[in-house]
Amino acid sequence: MAKENYLVGLDMGSRSVSAAAVCEDGGGRIKIKAAASIELPKGLERGIVMDIKKVSDAVASVMEEIEEKIAPGNMHEINVGIRGESVQSVNNEGICNIIRTDKEINIEDVYNVIENAKALHIKEDREIIHVIPQEFSINKKTGYENPIGHEGTPLGVKAHIIHTSVCDINNISHVVALSGFPHNETIYHLYPLGEMILSxxxxxxxxxxxxxxxxxxxxxxxxxxxxxxxxxxxxxxxxxxxxxxxxxxxxxxxxxxxxxxxxxxxxxxxxxxxxxxxxxxxxxxxxxxxxxxxxxxxxxxxxxxxxxxxxxxxxxxxxxxxxxxxxxxxxxxxxxxxxxxxxxxxxxxxxxxxxxxxxxxxTLNPELFIVEDESAHHQKYFSAIACASYPILIRDKNEFEPAKKKYGPIKRWISVVKELLR
Ligand SMILES: Nc1ncnc2c1ncn2[C@@H]1O[C@H](COP(=O)(O)OP(=O)(O)OP(=O)(O)O)[C@@H](O)[C@H]1O
Ligand SMILES: [Mg+2]
CATH class of the missing domain: 3.30.420.40 (ATPase, nucleotide binding domain)
Structure with missing residues (x-):
């Protein structure tokens, strides 16, 4: 099988653990190569991990199935969805004055105003996982989608901010780590899901x-x-x-x-x-x-x-x-x-x-997705597909985030240890 860079998404639901592997097809669409799911009653309750061993065994099992379908060595990123009551959101505004003489808004100004919007009164045990700009304003005029290159001050932004419990993020990381697969980012599953299924x-x-x-x-x-x-x-x-x-x-x-x-x-x-x-x-x-x-x-x-x-x-x-x-x-x-x-x-x-x-x-829009694994059409895989597609649909397109993360190939730790012992 030719080397392909697959992005994997993991959705730990209350009834089942599901995973999906996707990659860019080169023609602007996302190829869904594999989907796998395992029933897991009572391992999770409303998004919260209740039984670490049960859930990590289930994660290991679906990830092994995915790895088999895409061939080892082709996995480049694993992103995990978070959900449940600890995920909360708020709309907030940020504002910053451009004090330079030219007043032409640049990317640094945009980073600054978004940072300003993140200044929320949230408890220390919570972490902001997404800041989604809704619109920018320049000199109090609203409605700008991209303010870069315009002249004016102050620069404002309205944003939807999603935060969650650090403990829940850590528990999820712990469960995935125990399965032997290192995971990259924890994301609110509904964010990429909306980008994936709404026109x-x-x-x-x-x-x-x-x-x-x-x-x-x-x-x-x-x-x-x-x-x-x-x-x-x-x-x-x-x-x-x-x-x-x-x-x-x-x-x-x-x-x-x-x-x-x-x-x-x-x-x-x-x-x-x-x-x-x-x-x-x-x-x-x-x-x-x-x-x-x-x-x-x-x-x-x-x-x-x-x-x-x-x-x-x-x-x-x-x-x-x-x-x-x-x-x-x-x-x-x-x-x-x-x-x-x-x-x-x-x-x-x-x-x-x-x-x-x-x-x-x-449904999976055929203009956006090529479905190679037919089972992926079932609703229960959609959150996993959305988490897998998150880097393509959202993160790598987001010009307002400072450094775009690039991850290298991922290998299951157990396989790495086996290879070292060979
Ligand atoms: N054909 C169907 N008709 C009616 N209900 C269905 C059907 N298929 C699945 N369900 C119901 O959908 C629910 C499971 O949905 P889903 O797989 O999205 O849950 P989950 O992602 O594991 O849970 P959660 O998102 O709450 O963590 C169950 O209550 C199940 O009985
Ligand atoms: Mg679900």
Whole structure:
């Protein structure tokens, strides 16, 4: 196999650990070479590592699968997604006076104003992981996308700033290190995910991005082409599995199968479906078999889903600061992703519930991606693909970051030790 520089993304979800390997194809698109996933109930809880050994074994297993698919020695960077309640965001402004006589704004001025926007009152145990400029202002005139070369002072910037707990970053690093693979950067998964599945048009007209995970729901809102709001909610689609399991007193595996096979997000859509009257399931003891009535499912799913969507809507209706409008005031559309987005009728339910124009399921845009591993089309890989693509989609394009990082080839430490002992 020819040498190719693959970038790897790792997504440690509440239900599964997933990884993907991508590379630039040379024609402006991103090639998805490999995707791998392993189920991991209870290794993580809402983004927080609960069982270090379990999670690092799962990481080792998916990374080995990826390495096999791309051949060892081709891995150039591993970026890991972080999520969960400890990830928080805020919009902040930075300002700096240009005191030179010429007043022509240069890249150093831009670095300075972005540094100024980072001056937040956050606790010492937190770290800023992303500063995303929304717009610049020159001499109080707003709306500049790139101020370099213009003359004027002061230079201002509005930015979306994402910060998280240093302990959570360290725990993630620890888990990945134990798997034997050194990782490069920790990134908020929703940031590259938005760049990956929303079109430029959608980001301009006002669009919500919702990732319906097992135990977390990640929310973002875009306008004027930029992210203006992001939030991690500690609720997820496994709560519906839990309700089904309790209602029928059946195993959670059976409850999940019922939800995924026969579940519906809208009662209006249930009528048109040709479902059997009953289904065989396993009782809570994991031994006895029993039959349940499928028609009863809607009475459990719909109220649970309504509570969830209500909690999501409440976030989108909230004004973050007195000067900012709530996301629902500027939103027209929504794009949904994550395993929970696959519940039948979910796009229609989101449209109706939020009173917006349209909701679509996130997909891999063929103008951006060449998919060589067909399994990558499944929602559960999207966060891993987004983290893998982060350097191409965002970091290496960002002219406002001082030094662009370049990483060399990565090898699993165990393989390096084996080679040394040979
Ligand atoms: N076809 C389907 N219909 C309905 N629900 C589904 C379907 N496929 C998966 N799900 C649900 O999606 C959830 C898992 O989603 P996902 O794989 O995005 O979670 P995760 O990334 O592991 O978790 P999190 O993002 O919360 O950390 C589970 O509740 C699962 O039952
Ligand atoms: Mg997820």
């Amino acid at each position: 430029e048009e959608e980001k301009k007209i006002g669009t919500l991005l919702i990732d319906f995970g097992a135990e977390t729901t990640s929310l973002a809102a875009y306008k004027k082409g930029k992210i203006f709001f992001s939030k991690e909610l500690p609720i997820g689609m496994d709560s519906i599995t839990f309700d089904i399991s309790n209602h029928f007193t059946i195993s959670s595996a059976s409850a999940r199968t019922l939800k995924e096979k026969y579940g519906f997000a809208l009662s209006a859509a249930v009528k048109d479906q040709q479902f059997p009257e009953t289904a065989e399931v396993t009782a809570m003891d994991d031994i006895r078999k029993k039959r349940v009535h499928i028609a009863e499912l809607k009475d459990i799913i719909l109220p649970g889903l309504e509570d969830m969507l209500q909690a999501v809507k409440a976030e989108f209706e909230t004004q973050q600061t007195p000067t900012e409008e709530p996301p629902l005031a500027y939103i027209n559309n929504a794009v949904i992703t994550g395993g929970g987005a696959l519940l039948k009728g979910m796009p229609e339910a989101v449209t109706r519930f939020f009173g917006i124009n349209e909701t679509r399921l996130g």
